[in-house]
Amino acid sequence: MTRAISIEQVRGAAPELNASKSAAPLLQLENLAQHFTLGGGLLRRGQTLYAVDGVSFTLAAGKTLGLVGESGCGKSTLARSLLKLQQPSSGRIHFDGQDITDYSARQMRPLRQQMQLVFQDPQESLNSRHTIATILQEPFVIHGIGTAQERQVWAGELLQRVGLPVSALNRYPHEFSGGQRQRIGIARAMALKPKLLVCDEAVSALDVSVQSQILNLLLSLQQEYQLAILFIAHNLSVVKHISDHIAVMYLGRIIELAPSDELYAQALHPYTQALLAAIPEPDPRRRKVPLMLQGEPPSPANPPSGCHFRTRCPYVGERCINEVPPLLPAAPTLGAQSLLNIGPAGGEAHHVACHFHREIMSGERLPQNLESCDIITSLI
């Protein structure tokens, strides 16, 4: 007779990699870069594309970091690099106390259970020819965990945990709505009880009401399993309710990183301010005057010198052309939370990469060229 084993026991069945080594962050990136050498036409051949250009942050167990930026700024590339689905060009990745940067595919194999990716389009990521039972049992099969009967039980438990009935096991992905398919995608990602979930635009294709149901599901899974979540979106309003911290990315670099509440209360980088201004405000009394931005984002194959944002920044100065602004704790004069627990490991500090953020916030530096600017509409 087969003994039913709950999914709570799965982690115990897996190789014992799981004990956290210390209070160190679960994930730590140091200056991670992903550069591609372009092929194709004569004009582009041999050119370097700076998709991710020196990203550092930390993420603790049980916390969510929202990663936001326009299409093409490097969010998905960053996700793939930190999961080592592609080898980064430079920088270091620390996961659960181990420097995994140079781990081989074989060394990564047991860690794959701990780091899972949830995709935007579950239609594409779920094999349409397989039943939900097969799809949910696959992670156990790949890692050689459990008997056939045990896997069947676990698949049913996973489905119920994400709010779907066990009877759905014998159906196919196309028989479900987009939101239900994303629940199945999350169930599959949670099968081996990972410590880190990377959600790459996981709710972007869903209706707003379904989005919030999926976000609530992620939050409850996070509480239950002390899950760390990197939540990628192109829209600041989506990440607001799920994120403890938010990182704003522009052309391969993090330009602002702050506790979520603080970012919304007092964004310090002109780009973040523009993203916030682009969020629609239904109450006409509270509508802000949109901050204007010039032009389109430059190509990551030909990024501007100095500050990558300078070609669209209303506050640009000479220094922005010549010097890359480092991502540093915000100026003490900004007061409040910004002064607390400052540390490069993230902490509660508000970090910003702008030479003039003090002057902009104090009103000493005024925007120029506003007349000729466009509103960012792609982010609305």
Ligand SMILES: Nc1ncnc2c1ncn2[C@@H]1O[C@H](COP(=O)(O)OP(=O)(O)OP(=O)(O)O)[C@@H](O)[C@H]1O
């Ligand atoms: N394998 C690759 N070879 C060459 N260029 C690439 C490769 N992968 C990504 N890029 C380029 O890197 C840049 C960043 O792409 P990426 O998909 O990471 O951005 P993104 O912020 O996730 O955008 P989106 O929200 O549209 O998915 C883009 O210019 C893209 O064309």
